[in-house]
Amino acid sequence: MGVMLNDTYVQLAFGSLIMLVSYVLLRRVKYLKLKEPPLVPYKYPIIGHTNDFYKDNKNFIKKCHAEYGEIFSLFVFGKVITFVGKELSCEILKNHKDFSFIEASRENFPFENFLNRPNEFTDTFPKMVQINLSGQIKLYTERVQRQLIKSIDEMIGNGKVLEPPLKFFQFIIAKPIAATMVGEELSDDKELVNSFANVTTDFIPFLSISPVLNFIHPYLHQQVMIIVFKYLNNPFKMHRELIKKKITPVIEKRLREMKESGDNYVSPIDILQRYTELLHKDYTVDIDVVTDYMIISIFASVHTTSNFLTFCLHELVNNPQFLKEILEEQEQLYKSNEKSYYSTEQIARMEKLDSFIKETLRVNVNNVALQHKTLSSYFTFSNGYQVPKGRLVNICSGEIHSDKELQGQYADEFNAFRYLKKNSPATRADKVS
Ligand code: HEM
Structure with a gap:
């Protein structure tokens, strides 16, 4: 009897809590009256787009983009998440006061x-x-x-x-x-x-x-x-x-x-x-x-670097046509060096290797990435759409990295020398004017 009573109390308390949270959230949205990006319709309540999103992410995002345009929202694992394409992604990366990468990471990995x-x-x-x-x-x-x-x-x-x-x-x-x-x-x-x-x-x-x-x-x-x-x-x-x-x-x-x-x-x-x-x-x-x-330093540096080097090896093995030129560039540097170690200036002269590394980063990006959390009470994108505080916003990196307008006609191919003799800084978008 005691157990049943306790269960009933727990259920009641839990139900009230959900109702209270929903009420507060609904009131907030109503109060703010934001012009939100289109929420892609879904069939099943609660589940929302979760299945489609994880089953075939690339094609699902592509389809949503084609139907709803540059910015849209999905309902995934109980959260409304907004997705942006190439036109608006810089607005997320450049507005540090409005969007935070670290805050979003905390949500998934506290x-x-x-x-x-x-x-x-x-x-x-x-x-x-x-x-x-x-x-x-x-x-x-x-x-x-x-x-x-x-x-x-x-x-x-x-x-x-x-x-x-x-x-x-x-x-x-x-x-x-x-x-x-x-x-x-x-x-x-x-x-x-x-x-x-x-x-x-x-x-x-x-x-x-x-x-x-x-x-x-x-x-x-x-x-x-x-x-x-x-x-x-x-x-x-x-x-x-x-x-x-x-x-x-x-x-x-x-x-x-x-x-x-x-x-x-x-x-x-x-x-x-x-x-x-x-x-x-x-x-x-x-x-x-x-x-x-x-520990934080190790988490930021070791897995990112080794994971990326594994991608490099993979691309090198799959694209052996570039190996000879990349090696020649290194042999030249090796022959001309009189000291035991190379300076940063000498390392920077390996332009073919640099381009190969950037191309490897380009083709191995996650289809949606760089999740940021909205910090300000709301944010208005340059196309007029608005997102509320707390909204997670993802960048459609896969589409941006394979966009023909940005990457050229052969965006689907691996071209190790795509960035050779091109001004292509590899820093964050906010550092590039
Ligand atoms: C190939 C290796 C690496 C990759 C692919 C990588 C990738 C990234 C990405 C995508 C971000 C988020 C950028 C943003 O906020 O827009 C980031 C942030 C960061 N990374 Fe790396 N990273 C790598 C290596 C390292 C290393 C070696 C360190 C050194 C400890 C490091 C330290 C950081 C720090 C401190 C931030 C936060 C930057 C900020 O908020 O201003 N990363 N990294």
């Missing part, structure tokens, strides 16, 4: 919650990378080459098979990334490099839970992920502990030396040092906080 940190925790990270990594790339060029050679020597040669390719690239790239993030000395530590290589790919499948609870409310799916993460023993925790154990003596030694040497201290060049200097108070620092920043 990383700060996993780390038990406030939402603003990751906010300093993009600036840190911009100033101390992209802004000072020359300081890292030589060490990255030195560490790459070491890991290539370890992994390639004597009949070793590069299989599976993604795992192989994770190991190749983990050493130079570790050298950049925590310094060259630590990048020789095999256990640490192993954690750098694997923490992301060991962790993501652990949390690959279908978001069916989003049909009720997105909050529920997020909470399930957080509970699974916190209360089950997962590989992430093991990697984090190892990373913390390895960086602790290095941080402590550096802080001691900083204190002893005062103004004469010669600051090591790596991201670990930058965070230590930023966060320490009277030469003591919360090592858990520094560890979590290192």
Whole structure:
């Protein structure tokens, strides 16, 4: 009887909560009276477009685009999501105050919650990378080459098979990334490099839970992920502990030396040092906080790079006609170089390789990508359509990358030299005027 009563109360409370949320949302939409993009009609309530969206994404998006134009909305996993094409995508990428990539990522992958940190925790990270990594790339060029050679020597040669390719690239790239993030000395530590290589790919499948609870409310799916993460023993925790154990003596030694040497201290060049200097108070620092920043750095850099290098290998194997010219360009550089390592200027001279890399990025993009969340109370696109605060907006990247007007007549083909001698910056759209 007690159990039944409790169940009834829970059902009642739950029902009231849903009604309250719906009421508030409906009132908001009514109050704002926005001119929203067309919502593509769907057959089944609750399910909406979820099936079509996941079954054959490319053709479904193409069909919606043909019927509803540049901007439209779909109802997927309980959320209305807006999709934009080539005319409006720049308005999302250029308006940082109105749209946020990080906020949208948080919705699907609440990383700060996993780390038990406030939402603003990751906010300093993009600036840190911009100033101390992209802004000072020359300081890292030589060490990255030195560490790459070491890991290539370890992994390639004597009949070793590069299989599976993604795992192989994770190991190749983990050493130079570790050298950049925590310094060259630590990048020789095999256990640490192993954690750098694997923490992301060991962790993501652990949390690959279908978001069916989003049909009720997105909050529920997020909470399930957080509970699974916190209360089950997962590989992430093991990697984090190892990373913390390895960086602790290095941080402590550096802080001691900083204190002893005062103004004469010669600051090591790596991201670990930058965070230590930023966060320490009277030469003591919360090592858990520094560890979590290192984890964020690994998540941003290792899987993205190794995944992309795997695409490069795939394209090279599938398009062998370009191999000779790409190799010749590298051989020329090799013959003309008198030093052991190449400068950033010399690396930039490999224009054919640069074009090949951009073409690989072009053809391997996800069909819909770069999801952003609307931050302002509403946003009005230049064609008059409006989206409310909180709306997730996706870019139809697949269509943009294969658009004949933008990419030329042979947009469907892989042309490694498509970008040769062309002004084609690979920075974010907001950096390109
Ligand atoms: C091939 C490798 C990589 C790919 C394909 C990639 C892709 C991306 C994409 C698509 C974004 C979102 C951009 C936007 O907001 O419009 C992004 C953001 C970011 N990436 Fe990467 N990334 C790669 C490597 C790296 C590396 C090595 C780092 C270094 C730690 C890094 C750090 C960041 C940071 C800090 C942001 C946030 C930028 C901001 O909000 O201003 N990424 N990346």
